[in-house]
Amino acid sequence: MRASLLAALALAAPALAAPAFAAAPIAGRWVTVEGDSVVTIGPCGATICGRITTFLRRPSTPNPLDVNNPDPALRRRPILGMAVLSGFADKGKDWRGRIYDPRSGKSYKSILSRNPDGTLKVQGCIAFLCQTQLWRPTR
Template sequence: MKTIKIPTLAGLAAAMLAPTPAIAATPIVGRWLTEGKTAIVTVAPCGATLCGRITTLMKRPESGPPVDAKNVDPALRGRPLQGLPILTEFSDAGDTWRGRIYDPQTGKTYKSVVSRDADGTLKVQGCIAFLCQTQTWTAVRN
């Protein structure tokens, strides 16, 4: 005769409280060509979070290096666009990365959600409340 073990209440509770693997967002570290093909942004660790800097400008003006002319802070308007951090404080939020994005064309910073699509592109959203504007960035191969 077979003995059937019936789980105890304590055993069921322990099984329900056991850690389950967390869902992690697909990594976004790398070099990305912006949707308008105006810049390459390099995403890399910055302390405990990720950030993205403009590392290459694809179109340069004829006179002098491009600067952050539209920044709302007049003291920052002379800083060069190349090297400028535009993605900051990004952390893994499960299936997406969440942080802040700076738009040098408007001089404003927005909440941002970034995710990597199955085709390898990066979906980059800048949001005000529930309204988001989305761009698709493509991976840069060396």
């Protein structure tokens, strides 16, 4: 019995010692696919979030507000500085959280991951259907 216990522990040891995998870091400043704004991604408490920190194209109004938000109480908040990525956590090969689209006023489940070419793969998902964008790092 003692020999079988030692054998079981020996077989389990590599699995116990295996390192945990972490997703590639996503913190930084990213130009959106439209090229009209920069989203800065970094820590927000215990999770990761991303805020619109720069407009690269002049908006149609000087200080655009979140007018398409379904919550009337939030329609007067400025888009500049708004968290469009929230609650992201490292899930091993990617980061998972929520993405908000101020153009439509809708939020989606989201998956973020770094590509080998340095771009950020940004997915917004409804159920198992996802739309993908590639954001590039700022220079």
